Amino acid sequence: MAHAQYETRTRTVEETVVVLELTEDEADELRDVLGESDGTPTRVRILAALQKPEPSKAEEPASTFEYGGVVYDLTATYRDDEGDAWRFTGETHSDGSPKLHCAGSYRTEIGDVLAAFGPLTKVPAP
Structure with missing residues (x-):
């Protein structure tokens, strides 16, 4: 007879991230450099992030x-x-x-x- 037991497990993953703060002029320069790149997936994601910056997490939460x-x-x-x-x-x-x-x-x-x-x-x- 078959038997199954369901369990819930919590996994913790630690990752290091880099936060880069740029002036608008610096961001424009970086966009130019990335725009001339060979289009690797990483460079495409960075360029996309520079094109559409996400709102700051410090903003007021939605009501x-x-x-x-x-x-x-x-x-x-x-x-x-x-x-x-x-x-x-x-x-x-x-x-x-x-x-x-x-x-x-x-x-x-x-x-x-x-x-x-x-x-x-x-x-x-x-």
């Missing part, structure tokens, strides 16, 4: 999140179909979706909350 066609106010409290109150934690899942907590103890991502306890109804501000 809304759209899920399933519904826009949620991340600063509001919501009630589920059982009447329990949920608030966004400020944390996000690895896919970027926000996490919520109920009564300060149960924390999970928005999709799980909606699947188990949805729909969520926004509680009017006092």
